[in-house]
Amino acid sequence: MTTGVRRRMGVEERRQQLIGVALELFSHRSPDEVSIDEIAAAAGISRPLVYHYFPGKQSLYEAALRRAADELAGRFLEPPQGPLGARLLRVMGRFFDFVDEHGPGFAALMRGGPAVGSSTTNAMIDEVRQAAYEQILAHLEVGKPSARLEMVVRSWVSLAESTALLWLDGRRIPRAELELQLVHDFAALAAVSAAYDDGMADLVVRMLADEPADGPFGDLVGRLLDLAPRVPAQRLR
Template structure:
């Protein structure tokens, strides 16, 4: 296996392990065993677990941003709903890592991981601005959008624990919260008609 392929394989292996266990509990030995390689080989590519966790997170966040881009041609509500469902499914597939990243005081919640999470938040904000408008948003509307992103993160974390509804039902509830929040922030109601219509 070429060096770049081996590195990619170790990152993929790490993501698979992080889908089952909190990343802070995973050791290089765990990665080596899952990849069927020696511990020394893991250390050849990643001098410590912090580096491996960071690179795995970077790759996962890039993949998430790609998934969140909705297909063109759908009504705005369906675009956002589809992106929300994909976000919930992504969080579900990496449930231990998702919870660990967002939980305060986690051993893996570093400045670098926070920067990666902020990269996704910025991408989500741009996606919202393209569909909620107008640009530039007023300061209250911009604050409402940023707060709604935090609501999504927290709601998904609670959903992972309680499973009281389907991912689709959660997405519809979150969209209703979005509309309520931006209306309360002063966004014109006529501009949100595409988000309030359920087809």
């Protein structure tokens, strides 16, 4: 049974509550569409009290994005055990979990939202991309990447981001298919680069050495082989 007495929160606890409330609202609608009055009502406090903890909507928005950015960067953390293809597939699963749960907030983070042009927001976006980039290099066991490898990994991180944003517009392709396709995209980008560079070729050979036939990379090879009979022989010469 409740007593009807509302517990008084400390300053930091209240700030964290407001950030959580804002993130929940941003998960369903664009931050542009969420008012301070709605955030105050959802938190069970008055509008002036929100301004006691945050000087304005912009500062609350940036604090919410900070938490979202940290959580999103954490989705790329994966123990370095097992085949690379399976690891990347698990990463993509967690990445799309976040996108699915925080659609409008994810779009706002990646597109800038009401803070477009803000150096703070831009820095947070760059931190997420850099964290993803560094995690992929760690899985490849590469400390100092070549120019081609850097291009491959950064291109793939950008591709995952843009694919997720497009998927949010109607979710017209099954999510599981996109997750697997993005893992295939990574292998394809690396393979194409390997055709131009011996160092990348060595990396791709090492990357595929421990991949099982029924893993994501093996699946890609099977799909490509299935396509071969459909291409006229003269076009392959």
